[in-house]
Amino acid sequence: MGDRRVSAREGAGATLTPVVTAVCRLLLAAIFLTAAVGKLAQPKAFLRAVLEYQMLPPALAPWVAAMLPGVEFLAGAVLLTAAFQGRRREVWAVAAAWIVAGLLAFFTAALTVNLLRGVPMNCGCFDILGEHLPYFKPTKATWATVGRDLLMLLPALPLLRARR
Amino acid sequence: MARRRAAGRSRSVSLPLAVLALAAAGSLGGIIYNVVAPRGIFRPAPAVVPPPPAPPAAPKPAVHRPKPKPGDGVVKPPVVTPPPGPAEIRIIDLAEARRLLDARGATFVDARSAIGYEFAHIPGALNVPFSDFPAAYAREAARLPKDAPLVVYCTSGSCDEAEITLGHLKAEGYRNLMHFKEGWNAWEIAEYPQEKGPGPR
Numbered sequence: 223m224g225d226r227r228v229s230a231r232e233g234a235g236a237t238l239t240p241v242v243t244a245v246c247r248l249l250l251a252a253i254f255l256t257a258a259v260g261k262l263a264q265p266k267a268f269l270r271a272v273l274e275y276q277m278l279p280p281a282l283a284p285w286v287a288a289m290l291p292g293v294e295f296l297a298g299a300v301l302l303t304a305a306f307q308g309r310r311r312e313v314w315a316v317a318a319a320w321i322v323a324g325l326l327a328f329f330t331a332a333l334t335v336n337l338l339r340g341v342p343m344n345c346g347c348f349d350i351l352g353e354h355l356p357y358f359k360p361t362k363a364t365w366a367t368v369g370r371d372l373l374m375l376l377p378a379l380p381l382l383r384a385r386r
Numbered sequence: 387m388a389r390r391r392a393a394g395r396s397r398s399v400s401l402p403l404a405v406l407a408l409a410a411a412g413s414l415g416g417i418i419y420n421v422v423a424p425r426g427i428f429r430p431a432p433a434v435v436p437p438p439p440a441p442p443a444a445p446k447p448a449v450h451r452p453k454p455k456p457g458d459g460v461v462k463p464p465v466v467t468p469p470p471g472p473a474e475i476r477i478i479d480l481a482e483a484r485r486l487l488d489a490r491g492a493t494f495v496d497a498r499s500a501i502g503y504e505f506a507h508i509p510g511a512l513n514v515p516f517s518d519f520p521a522a523y524a525r526e527a528a529r530l531p532k533d534a535p536l537v538v539y540c541t542s543g544s545c546d547e548a549e550i551t552l553g554h555l556k557a558e559g560y561r562n563l564m565h566f567k568e569g570w571n572a573w574e575i576a577e578y579p580q581e582k583g584p585g586p587r
Contacts, residue, residue: 265420265427267541267571270502284427285417292416293409300408317404321412 246377247305247315250322253374254298261291275332276341290325297321301381319381326378330371337365425575475552475563483508483537483566484578492535492564497551502541506580508573513585516540516547519554532559539566539573 261268269287272278278286297318304315399407420426478486486492487508494511496503503513512529514522523530530536536555540547552563574580 262419262423264571264575265423265425266574269427270505270541273501273505274499276501288420288427289413289416292414292419293412296408296412296415313399313401313404314408317401317408320401320405321408 242380244305246381247301247319249377250319250374250381251298251302251305254294254322254325255302258291258295258298261287262295265291274341275336277332277335293321294325297325316381316383319378323375323378323382326371326375330368330375333368333371337368475556475565477565477567478537480566480568480572480576483539483568483573484576486535486537486564487579492537493530494566495530495536495538495551495555496570497538497540497547498570500584502570504582504584506574506582507570507585508539509579509581511539511581511585514551516550519551523554523558530560533562535562535564536560537564537566539569542569542571543567545569 265287268291269284272283272287272290273280300314300318301322304312304318307315417428421428423429483494487494487510494508496507496511496513497516498507498513499515499517500513503511503515507513512526514526538548538552538555540551548565548567548569552565555563
């Protein structure tokens with residue numbers, strides 16, 4: 223029983239992993255905090271977007287439209303603080319990553335279903351940002367929107383397991 | 387034997403419990419926000435105020451027939467009216483849209499989907515969704531005279547639903563088109579009059 227010798231490759235990986243983790247957390251925090259702030263600024267606009275998905279009973283839509291931005295904001299805030307806290311309270315950061323990944327998977331699935339059904343709708347994700355940045359302009363949801371959501375899922379994947 | 391304890395690993399909270407706790411806390415925070423915030427989902431909507439009644443029609447001036455002058459009766463060449471040019475879509479702001487509503491100076495066209503329209507719309511607006519213009523126009527054409535001033539709007543200044551509908555209307559021959567670019571979001575934030583439901587049939 224003694225100190226385990228660490229190879230050069232393992233040493234490099236051990237140095238890279240915290241950096242990759244912090245960058246992924248920051249990226250997802252930026253995305254989800256921005257989306258949440260936009261929805262919280264115009265709650266009824268987001269409710270209309272939820273209704274346009276035509277996937278929920280109308281009685282349930284207001285509750286989902288109220289809860290979702292709160293979950294996004296909290297998950298984004300936890301990821302943001304975790305990016306600067308290293309491995310302290312890591313279980314909460316991993317939990318936030320699971321929530322973010324789950325939301326992205328759900329959005330991707332919902333968009334895909336509605337595109338296959340031919341339901342016309344806006345994504346409803348980044349409306350506030352879309353006022354200033356053409357990329358986030360809330361036009362009709364397309365397969366490119368699905369691709370964008372899948373790309374956002376990539377930085378969440380390394381965060382789903384606590385670092386050893 | 388070295389006692390290894392992974393830094394940062396909480397022994398008191400499991401991952402599933404942490405996920406549930408974050409989701410519950412976030413959900414509760416979202417609900418509380420929408421109860422408390424002035425524009426929250428669970429806040430009562432501003433009272434639906436009907437638009438003011440139309441102003442009384444101005445009395446028609448008396449017809450004055452001038453006495454015939456020397457030279458009257460000479461055939462004058464007809465006045466040639468130049469053909470109408472391409473329709474220029476005028477962009478109007480929130481204040482002008484409100485003024486037009488109060489003065490009944492234009493017909494409003496809501497280019498959003500039926501769901502968004504029924505949720506709430508400008509009083510008297512007709513729903514011509516961008517996604518199904520042919521069917522919607524066939525339904526509303528009788529209420530959209532070609533020479534009537536039309537104000538088209540959608541959700542906000544950064545969506546393209548109104549522009550799509552304006553393009554269709556322009557192709558149909560409408561020449562007096564206005565785009566209320568700030569859209570329903572600005573109207574709702576200003577707490578201007580609104581209607582709910584499917585609209586006139």
